[in-house]
Amino acid sequence: MALKGLDIFKLTPKKNCKECGNPTCMAFAMKVAQGAVSIEACPYMSADAIATLSEATAPPMKTLKVGTGAAEHSIGGETVLHRHEKTFVSENLFAVSVCAGCIDSKLPEIEKVDYERIGERMYVEALNLEFTDKDSYVQLVEKASGKGRLLILDVKDAEAAEAALEKCAADKPILNGATPDNYAQFTEIAKKYGVVLGIGAPDIDALHDTVAAVEGLGYKDLVLDVTAATLKDTFANAVQVRRAALKDGDRTFGYPSIVNVKKLAEGDPHRQTALASLFVLKYGSIIVMEDMTYSQALPLYGLRQNIFTDPQKPMKVAPGIYPLNGADENSVCATTVDFALTYFVVSGELERSGVPVNLLISDAGGYSVLTAWAAGKFSAGSITKFIKENEIEDKIKNRTLIIPGKAAVLKGELQERLPEWNILVAPNEATNLVKFMKEL
């Protein structure tokens, strides 16, 4: 339960010493309540008060760092159930499951999917290492280590787990193997190697009990494997775990989750796409798939990027010249704003037309055409400035510039500022662009 500023104020020394950097203890208390500063910033807090407060102000869901170097990721730390309430903070990770017998053939396929979308690298962030037997498991770990991906040790055999961790503990993998039967031993192993422990159980009650028991052993770097025998139960677990933590204040479930959709729909890639999509929306922190083909990655990574974008910050594409359909210096130019949604819709329709065109994207603050125009961020001045600063007239010989239909009002002024150019106005709706371009 979050404490109010006044409750925190009561615990402060109330001497307004300013040593915390705030003018008064009251101001400090208010900032602590908002989560803006840590309670430890006050040098005069009693140990009791700090204990009370850190318990009360602890986030409802733990944030964990897993992996190292380029493969380090943050998972968890969510504070809301719906993105519009504030924002989601940690994108879910996608993992592909590999085994000793299949890693050699799967790894090249996994490595193929690696591309950029709106400034973000899209690739398989994690490998889920399936256990078959102890000897081959160590070999599997050796092959998977050092590939720039987080490792998830999907193993319930304690001996094999230790042997694997001897090889890869430095990679900061997740040891996903604790159950109601072996949790004591697995907690010891996780502690010894300093790795995050994954806990699974046959049902949600057993999961709750086991997490409480592991916490009782003093270990709290945990992820919860919510995968059950059926989709229905897995979905119920994923939602109830997250909801209990964020809405009902159940700290025992305040950890990130793992969902293994391979287990739910093995051998059926389209069905796995459907389930992965479901768990991107409903509370999978790590989603394990059988494969990740381009066909699956394109919609799933796009969806993830949409869902985890901060609702208060528009998605932007980088300003620049985007040649479409094999456009060169003799192709016409078109311009629009840098709002990612506008860019995707417009570039998609332009590509559909098949007509070579240089799409010029200038910095319009990430707003849509009308909003950017109203805010003065997409104007005759800004377009002219972009063309001059980027030396478009040296790079492109064609002097036709198509502007968005919704910004038709800019035509006159643009024509004055760019007298050598022929300014054309596109249709209002992007869907009519194909016809417009073909008739150009």
Next chain:
Amino acid sequence: MAFTRKPQTYSSSINEVTIGTGDKAVTIGGSNVMPLYSFDAPLKNKVAIGAEITDSGVDRTLPGIASYYEGAETIAEIAKRAAEMPGADFVALALNGADPNGDNRPVEECVEIAKQVSDAIDVPLVITGSRNVEKDTALFSSIAEALQGKNVLLVSAKEENYKTVAASAIMAYGNKISAESAVDINLAKQLNVLLSQMGINPESYVMNVGTAAAGYGYDYVASTLDRVKDAALAQNDAMLQMPIITPVSQETWTVKESIVSEEDFPDWGSRESRGVDMEVCTAAAVIAGGADAVILRHPQSIEAISNMVADLM
């Protein structure tokens, strides 16, 4: 300590709307829990899935579609085959050819096609228009008359033409409509208020709150769906309790991922597989968000999504 369940049920629920007639009629909506939350309370009705065909048939450039519809040549044969598709609950006829900026198929021809489809099938029929407001107004009025009493669902009436469409389709000929808004909870509610002010019974219409393909601004769709369901259930807003139909296929089969050829993008692999994954990913997302019915095109998409929906009941 055992897990304490706190089921989140509501005293309000989503309206139930029935489309079609007879044994194969389909009812959607009705639940009083967040979408698919069967662990809070049993779900009233299954999410319904429609198999899309168009006035010019089906897209036979995709091998999976060509083989499923092999031998079905006339629109009636195609419709019958769509109605038999495993996992499909209704047929969705997309009158894309009616678009004045496209083939501009005359209203009379469209009505004739709609009649042939309706006569060929016993499952409910959903008809999507040309997306041109003027054309759809005339189109829906004529179709509603021709299919009087068939309880078809016409998708969609918009702010510009809801009066005419609702008056003819619902009041005069006893069919159903969907009220379309573009990914904005306020516009969705406003249109529902306008329809209710006409005296339209809430069991006579559904909402299409708009959608986007995964990756194409789907964040707005997700938040609109979340907010609509929250308003409908948690805040008991009767003007947002209509069930939601989402025509997924028309959004997903026009994005780059679903249309560029394998020759142009060899790394991306089969175009058909990409199209199916885009359709499936988007459909699963809108269903997770609260769509009560979706329209899909590819038999493999319908198989994957109908399995998911059945498993979650």
